[in-house]
Amino acid sequence: MTEEPEPLPFDHSKLSPRELEVLRAFLSTDEFATLPPDSEETAVLPAPQPVDPTLDLEDEMISVFAGEVEEDLSVLRGGLEQAERDEDANSPGFLTLRQVAHKIRGSAAMIGCDAMSAIAHRIELVVLQIMAGEIDVHTGLYGLGHAVGAMQVTLVGVVTQKREDLQPLLGLEQDFDTLGISLAEPDEEQTSLLYSRGDPRGRPGPAGSVSIDRQQFDQLIQHTERLIEQQTALEHARKQVEEAFQELQTAQARLRRIEAFFSSVFMSVANGASEHADESAKPSSSLVARILRDAAQRTGRAYQFQTTTPPFSLEDATRWDELEMDRFSETNLLAYALNEAIGDIATATAQLQRALAHLDTLMSQHISITHQVRAGFIQHFPQATRLAQGLLVRAWEQQALIPFSQVLRIDYQGQQDYAHFYTLNALLDFPTTPEAPTPSTSPAQPLIQPVLRVSMDTQPATQVGVQVDEVIGQVELLVKPPPAPLQRPGISGMAVDSAGNVLLVLDVPELIWHDQFRQEQARDTGAHDTPVRTKRIMPKILIVDDSVSIRRTLRQTLSQKEYMILEASDGREALEKIEEQSPDLLLLDLEMPRMNGYDVLNVLRTRSLLPDLKIVLLTSRTSKKHKQRAHELGAHKYLTKPCADNTLLETVAALLGR
Amino acid sequence: MFTPIWACLLTRKMAFQDEKDAQSLERMTDEEFWQRARVEAANASTPLSPSENAGLHQYLACELRRGTCYVPLHAIEAVIPASFSLARLPFAPRWVYGVLAWRGEIAAVVNLDEYLSELEMPFSGGMLLIARHPQCAIGLLVPAIGLTTTIGSEQLTSATAPSTLYAPARADVVQGLYDGYPVLDAVALLNDVTRQIGMAAHHD
Numbered sequence: 001m002t003e004e005p006e007p008l009p010f011d012h013s014k015l016s017p018r019e020l021e022v023l024r025a026f027l028s029t030d031e032f033a034t035l036p037p038d039s040e041e042t043a044v045l046p047a048p049q050p051v052d053p054t055l056d057l058e059d060e061m062i063s064v065f066a067g068e069v070e071e072d073l074s075v076l077r078g079g080l081e082q083a084e085r086d087e088d089a090n091s092p093g094f095l096t097l098r099q100v101a102h103k104i105r106g107s108a109a110m111i112g113c114d115a116m117s118a119i120a121h122r123i124e125l126v127v128l129q130i131m132a133g134e135i136d137v138h139t140g141l142y143g144l145g146h147a148v149g150a151m152q153v154t155l156v157g158v159v160t161q162k163r164e165d166l167q168p169l170l171g172l173e174q175d176f177d178t179l180g181i182s183l184a185e186p187d188e189e190q191t192s193l194l195y196s197r198g199d200p201r202g203r204p205g206p207a208g209s210v211s212i213d214r215q216q217f218d219q220l221i222q223h224t225e226r227l228i229e230q231q232t233a234l235e236h237a238r239k240q241v242e243e244a245f246q247e248l249q250t251a252q253a254r255l256r257r258i259e260a261f262f263s264s265v266f267m268s269v270a271n272g273a274s275e276h277a278d279e280s281a282k283p284s285s286s287l288v289a290r291i292l293r294d295a296a297q298r299t300g301r302a303y304q305f306q307t308t309t310p311p312f313s314l315e316d317a318t319r320w321d322e323l324e325m326d327r328f329s330e331t332n333l334l335a336y337a338l339n340e341a342i343g344d345i346a347t348a349t350a351q352l353q354r355a356l357a358h359l360d361t362l363m364s365q366h367i368s369i370t371h372q373v374r375a376g377f378i379q380h381f382p383q384a385t386r387l388a389q390g391l392l393v394r395a396w397e398q399q400a401l402i403p404f405s406q407v408l409r410i411d412y413q414g415q416q417d418y419a420h421f422y423t424l425n426a427l428l429d430f431p432t433t434p435e436a437p438t439p440s441t442s443p444a445q446p447l448i449q450p451v452l453r454v455s456m457d458t459q460p461a462t463q464v465g466v467q468v469d470e471v472i473g474q475v476e477l478l479v480k481p482p483p484a485p486l487q488r489p490g491i492s493g494m495a496v497d498s499a500g501n502v503l504l505v506l507d508v509p510e511l512i513w514h515d516q517f518r519q520e521q522a523r524d525t526g527a528h529d530t531p532v533r534t535k536r537i538m539p540k541i542l543i544v545d546d547s548v549s550i551r552r553t554l555r556q557t558l559s560q561k562e563y564m565i566l567e568a569s570d571g572r573e574a575l576e577k578i579e580e581q582s583p584d585l586l587l588l589d590l591e592m593p594r595m596n597g598y599d600v601l602n603v604l605r606t607r608s609l610l611p612d613l614k615i616v617l618l619t620s621r622t623s624k625k626h627k628q629r630a631h632e633l634g635a636h637k638y639l640t641k642p643c644a645d646n647t648l649l650e651t652v653a654a655l656l657g658r
Numbered sequence: 659m660f661t662p663i664w665a666c667l668l669t670r671k672m673a674f675q676d677e678k679d680a681q682s683l684e685r686m687t688d689e690e691f692w693q694r695a696r697v698e699a700a701n702a703s704t705p706l707s708p709s710e711n712a713g714l715h716q717y718l719a720c721e722l723r724r725g726t727c728y729v730p731l732h733a734i735e736a737v738i739p740a741s742f743s744l745a746r747l748p749f750a751p752r753w754v755y756g757v758l759a760w761r762g763e764i765a766a767v768v769n770l771d772e773y774l775s776e777l778e779m780p781f782s783g784g785m786l787l788i789a790r791h792p793q794c795a796i797g798l799l800v801p802a803i804g805l806t807t808t809i810g811s812e813q814l815t816s817a818t819a820p821s822t823l824y825a826p827a828r829a830d831v832v833q834g835l836y837d838g839y840p841v842l843d844a845v846a847l848l849n850d851v852t853r854q855i856g857m858a859a860h861h862d
Contacts (some may be wrong), residue, residue: 396746397746398745398746428746428748429748429749430746430748480764482764483763483764483793483794483795484793484794484856485766485791485793485794485852485853485855485856486747486757486764486766486794486855487856487859488747488748488749488859489749489859489860490748491748494745494757494764496759500742500759501743501745501759502744502745502756502757502758502759502764503745504745504748
């Protein structure tokens with residue numbers, strides 16, 4: 001990418017047009033786009049300069065950019081054709097031309113394709129002049145046809161030679177001169193007036209108002225009506241699931257009775273076999289074992305226990321081998337059958353859970369659910385004492401067990417592409433370790449804390465990172481449900497280790513849901529000073545721009561620092577992402593399809609969404625009126641495209657207090 | 659000298675007439691064993707003594723930072739030195755220091771000083787009184803314990819002014835004052851403690 005020069009140390013607005021021309025000639029290696037942002041108000045369009053056209057871009061970036069411009073060019077041609085058919089200055093084709101040209105202007109400038117950006121700018125200006133009646137429609141259309149052709153040729157140069165060919169731009173200048181098209185900028189009021197004639201997307205709306213697409217509003221009404229029709233069916237489905245759940249509970253109760261019966265059978269067999277037991281056999285009761293141990297410690301004598309473990313157990317049944325059937329008695333067969341029955345019930349439970357999840361999805365598709373957490377419900381299955389295998393982790397001074405089923409993998413390479421990042425300390429409301437200890441082997445290097453990658457059962461499924469202080473190892477422990485007053489969301493059970501310490505058994509996804517719910521509650525009640533349980537190490541930045549290449553360029557720039565980057569291609573998607581992901585900073589374009597930047601600001605302000613959200617406008621609009629409007633609507637900073645990397649990084653860092 | 663647990667078991671085992679009963683005892687988990695023991699103890703408990711019938715009850719004097727308080731002796735299951743490791747319980751009131759394994763079940767450990775005063779009073783050692791609520795065992799941490807005292811209902815006076823020994827919000831767990839010090843109502847105390855621990859799971 002071409003590097004932007006440092007800002008000039010004097011006021012350009014004091015220079016006459018002639019002096020500016022001289023300055024441009026002097027700065028022959030610079031680009032016109034680096035002139036002061038308010039150059040628009042000098043009413044002089046910068047002339048094409050013999051800039052160094054070599055693009056310092058990766059092939060991949062060129063490919064992304066070229067693909068995007070190709071698509072935009074076909075839309076430009078469509079707009080041109082429509083305008084030619086209509087032969088009217090009010091043709092919607094002109095609006096299309098202006099919007100797409102504006103988009104290309106910004107994205108081309110951001111990646112250093114200045115000639116292409118200049119051509120796009122000329123298309124914008126010609127369209128505005130046609131709409132203002134300053135240029136004859138036919139002459140303007142002729143000029144626009146040339147401009148679109150020039151842009152196509154420039155694009156070919158970019159793709160094939162990784163260079164910008166300046167000839168098409170210079171030729172276009174000559175064509176415009178021949179056609180008598182003057183390229184002076186229209187003043188701001190005129191531009192606003194032109195937008196108000198039919199372009200709701202480019203016009204800053206009044207405070208508190210949002211443009212609504214009539215067609216989509218009708219669709220919303222239709223969907224709502226359909227939802228009402230389907231409500232009965234959905235309720236019926238829910239009832240069925242509840243019935244299935246009750247049946248499952250009955251089956252589990254039956255299973256418990258069978259289990260008790262078999263236990264007594266096993267014990268009687270065990271007692272029968274005890275006469276032949278090995279004297280060194282260990283007692284099956286931990287209590288008896290402890291008594292013997294205590295006695296041995298007190299008297300110094302070793303006590304033997306005169307019984308044995310049963311000749312087989314349920315555990316044996318899990319190692320069932322059909323080739324060794326002759327070794328097993330009828331009771332063994334029954335044990336195996338019991339084991340299979342347990343497996344069946346486990347399968348049924350899993351199926352039921354899937355059915356519940358499916359039902360939830362069905363409901364959420366038809367009901368306009370803004371907050372999934374609020375609308376969702378957590379279905380708890382009856383839990384009894386069970387054996388759990390999992391990771392033994394440390395959070396602060398506390399050890400906890402996280403079942404293997406919840407952890408996809410352990411990352412040791414810092415924060416990656418997680419949808420969210422949490423620390424277990426914060427999720428558990430524990431103090432955050434002030435300073436992580438450094439490993440003894442390399443005291444200079446900070447300890448990299450392990451991050452557990454956990455899958456969240458969302459639509460679509462997301463993966464989040466949960467940082468722990470230490471992964472100690474793996475354990476298998478008997479887990480009990482906590483007594484009622486000690487039950488906590490995200491704590492599925494408690495276990496006691498061999499040293500008699502209590503370990504919390506965690507349900508990490510539920511812990512995260514609970515954390516989000518608490519934050520929602522805090523936000524709703526206006527308790528902004530409520531301590532936020534989720535501690536994000538990397539601030540989240542949401543880039544909102546309809547240009548893929550701009551988003552990509554910005555992502556590359558911001559990725560130089562430790563930021564988690566999110567993207568949205570228009571205002572509506574941005575609002576969804578803001579609600580879902582709670583970013584710390586918004587990098588917002590003004591002109592976008594579906595919902596523009598001003599509307600986003602309006603919604604954020606009127607709905608008091610994320611009051612701490614920092615907002616940076618990054619737009620091609622350079623006039624003071626736009627800046628003033630943006631600040632009135634709550635934007636913290638206003639940057640113009642193209643924006644130097646350093647400026648962007650410094651602005652973002654300052655707003656995030658880093 | 660304490661009787662070792664195995665001796666208790668052997669003694670108790672001898673008390674069973676039926677050998678089958680003894681076998682089932684051996685198969686029990688710690689938790690089941692102590693549950694059984696509690697049931698047996700309740701069945702074997704002696705009727706109220708004449709003094710208890712007369713409204714006299716025994717209380718254990720607990721030395722808190724701001725003075726003494728009296729805890730009904732009948733509510734206390736065990737008194738042990740507070741030298742154990744606790745697991746922190748998330749989303750719990752500040753005065754809940756954590757949970758510990760007690761005879762095969764999980765007990766919540768509460769700093770009685772902090773609970774009563776609602777002030778931060780770091781615990782630096784003392785005794786743990788284990789009390790039982792139907793839903794959960796509760797351990798009450800106190801800096802020190804004193805003697806047991808028999809107090810009659812008529813000896814209790816009601817507080818006429820706000821006490822420096824307990825916060826006004828805790829007035830419901832105090833059944834009266836004896837010699838100027840609060841006498842706790844065990845049932846009200848344990849109910850309130852468990853209720854607040856449960857509620858804290860869903861509220862900040």
